[in-house]
Each structure stands twice: as structure tokens, then as C-alpha cells.
Amino acid sequence: MRFKVSVPASTSNLGPGFDALGLALSLYNEFLFEPSDFYSVEIEGEGKEELPKDESNLFLKTYRSTMEYLGLNQPIKVKLINRIPLGRGLGSSATAIVGGILAAERISGKKLSLPEVIDIAFKFEPHPDNVLPAYTGGFVVAATNGDLHYIKLDWPDDLKVVIVVPELFLSTEDSRSVLPESYPKKDVIFNIQRVALLLGALQKRDYGLLKEAVKDRIHQPYRCDLIPSFWEVVSEGYKAGAYAVYLSGAGSCIGALADGNFDEIGRAMCNVFDALGIESRYLVLDVDRDGAKIEEL
Ligand SMILES: Nc1ncnc2c1ncn2[C@@H]1O[C@H](COP(=O)(O)OP(=O)(O)OP(=O)(O)O)[C@@H](O)[C@H]1O
Numbered sequence: 468m469r470f471k472v473s474v475p476a477s478t479s480n481l482g483p484g485f486d487a488l489g490l491a492l493s494l495y496n497e498f499l500f501e502p503s504d505f506y507s508v509e510i511e512g513e514g515k516e517e518l519p520k521d522e523s524n525l526f527l528k529t530y531r532s533t534m535e536y537l538g539l540n541q542p543i544k545v546k547l548i549n550r551i552p553l554g555r556g557l558g559s560s561a562t563a564i565v566g567g568i569l570a571a572e573r574i575s576g577k578k579l580s581l582p583e584v585i586d587i588a589f590k591f592e593p594h595p596d597n598v599l600p601a602y603t604g605g606f607v608v609a610a611t612n613g614d615l616h617y618i619k620l621d622w623p624d625d626l627k628v629v630i631v632v633p634e635l636f637l638s639t640e641d642s643r644s645v646l647p648e649s650y651p652k653k654d655v656i657f658n659i660q661r662v663a664l665l666l667g668a669l670q671k672r673d674y675g676l677l678k679e680a681v682k683d684r685i686h687q688p689y690r691c692d693l694i695p696s697f698w699e700v701v702s703e704g705y706k707a708g709a710y711a712v713y714l715s716g717a718g719s720c721i722g723a724l725a726d727g728n729f730d731e732i733g734r735a736m737c738n739v740f741d742a743l744g745i746e747s748r749y750l751v752l753d754v755d756r757d758g759a760k761i762e763e764l
């Protein structure tokens with residue numbers, strides 16, 4: 468009884484949609500697991516050295532919490548094959564959470580409802596914009612207030628995401644700690660207008676509107692100081708042909724939406740980090756439409 472769970476990365480916020488918008492990407496963490504007499508964790512790839520291999524590992528914590536919720540206890544042996552860089556705003560922690568929940572579902576033979584999945588996930592990550600696309604795939608709008616309300620929207624086939632990954636680790640906790648507790652009314656209105664514009668521009672494929680639509684006054688103006696030359700990277704992305712450039716999730720990755728010139732955009736943005744002596748690379752990713760998957764081995 469051996470299984471593989473694969474869970475996509477996600478890029479969230481997309482500028483103004485703080486804690487509301489998330490997009491699953493074609494980059495996957497894979498978790499291989501089998502029942503065992505004791506818990507054990509092996510890690511390959513990202514976080515091999517840094518991530519805990521004991522019971523404090525987020526995958527195991529989520530698995531155990533889900534099993535506890537189901538009234539069960541079954542130790543497992545898990546191998547995490549991590550391809551998503553950590554602490555970069557690409558939803559690596561969300562993949563571990565979703566992976567742990569799916570592993571518990573598979574081992575127990577029980578299927579949880581989406582509200583149950585989200586309730587468990589929220590104990591570990593109390594914002595939905597990575598967990599939800601990781602679970603469902605696609606472009607997701609999520610609204611929470613005790614209950615979760617969400618909708619999966621169409622994403623245009625021709626629009627890819629160029630993700631620039633600087634060698635800058637930024638924990639979500641630190642990146643959230645720089646945000647204010649409250650915002651002036653004009654900034655809230657600014658963001659509401661742009662989220663609406665963004666959804667409309669994507670629906671109508673009016674890409675010329677995207678540059679204005681991804682402007683934001685809720686998080687990027689506060690987080691930009693954590694990423695050297697953030698606005699210069701953004702500007703180079705636009706010059707190279709991107710329609711929209713934004714901070715991916717809590718950072719430090721920067722995402723660019725484009726329907727061509729993908730390598731030019733990636734290189735132009737990385738050149739800014741090169742000039743600062745910060746290593747970086749870029750990934751050209753499609754949108755994952757299907758979300759987390761389980762496969763028998
Ligand atoms: N693939 C993983 N496997 C196990 N634990 C992970 C994994 N990825 C992240 N974590 C755990 O989640 C904690 C919180 O991660 P954090 O949210 O800061 O970063 P992230 O998930 O890489 O980025 P983000 O959520 O901004 O996209 C980390 O300290 C780590 O212990």
C-alpha cells in the first residue's frame with residue numbers, strides 16, 4: 468500500500484487580492500508514503516537540510532491532526548520530494564498541509580468535505596489563498612469569515628506566469644509582520660477597484676488593463692523594502708513585455724503574467740538581482756488546472 472500525492476505550487480494575491488486570490492502552478496511537490504510501525508520522514512530537494520524530519524514536520528503534523536480528527540492513528544513513512552523553493556511565496560507550506568490531509572484520507576479510506584479540509588488546514592495556515600488552489604488547482608477566489616466561500620474562475624490559456632526566484636528566504640510570518648493593522652479608506656477603495664478590474668480584465672482577456680489592475684496598497688508597499696530593488700525588478704519585467712508584475716504571495720518571488728517573451732522577461736528581471744550580487748533564477752510556468760492528485764505506486 469504505497470501512494471504518491473502530488474500538490475502544485477501556487478502564487479497568491481496577484482497584486483491587490485491579498486488573502487483572496489490564488490493561482491495553482493505547474494510546479495509540484497511530491498510526497499511518497501506508506502504505512503509503517505513508526506513515523507519517519509525523508510526529504511529530497513528543497514529544504515533537505517533545513518526542514519525538520521521529526522514529528523514537528525508540517526506534513527506529519529497535518530497528517531496526524533487529520534487522523535486524530537478521523538479518530539485514527541496510523542504511523543507512516545513519508546518521503547518528501549520538494550521542488551518548490553521554501554520561503555518564497557510559492558505555497559510550499561500549503562503543499563505540505565494539503566499533502567498531509569490527502570495522505571490521511573487515503574490511509575483512512577475516508578473522504579473529507581472541502582469545509583473539513585479547510586478547517587484542518589487553517590490550524591496551520593490561516594489564509595486560504597495557497598491552500599485552496601493547491602487543493603483544487605486553477606484560479607481561485609476565496610472569502611473567509613468563519614465559513615469559506617470560494618469560486619474557481621477560468622484562467623486564459625495563453626497567459627503564463629514567469630516566476631523570478633531570488634536567493635532570499637522570507638518567512639510568511641515575517642512578511643506579514645510588516646503590514647499595518649488598519650488602512651486608510653482611500654487605500655481600501657484603491658484595492659477594491661483593482662481586484663474588480665483584474666477579474667474583469669482576465670475574464671475579457673483585456674490584458675492592457677492588467678498593469679493597472681495589479682497595483683496594490685495593502686501589502687506590496689510595505690513588503691517591498693524586504694526585497695532589494697523590488698520596484699526596479701518590476702519595471703524591468705514590464706519593459707521586457709510582461710502585462711502584469713507583482714509580488715508572489717508573501718514574497719520573495721516576483722511573478723509576471725505574459726503571453727510571450729517569457730525568457731526575455733525572466734532574464735531582464737534576474738539581471739537586476741545579478742547587479743546586486745543576489746543569485747536568482749526564473750521559471751516559466753503554466754497554470755495547474757487539476758490541483759492535488761493521489762496516485763498508487
Ligand atoms: N515542503 C514542506 N514540507 C514540510 N514543511 C514545510 C514545507 N514547506 C514549508 N514548510 C514549513 O512551513 C513553515 C512555514 O513556511 P512559510 O509559509 O514561511 O514558507 P513557504 O510556504 O515556503 O512560503 P509561502 O507560504 O509564503 O508560499 C516553514 O517554516 C516550514 O517548517
Ligand SMILES: N[C@@H](CCO)C(=O)O
Nearest residue numbers: 479486556639716717
Ligand atoms: N496571502 C498571504 C500568502 C502567503 O504566501 C500573504 O500575502 O501573506
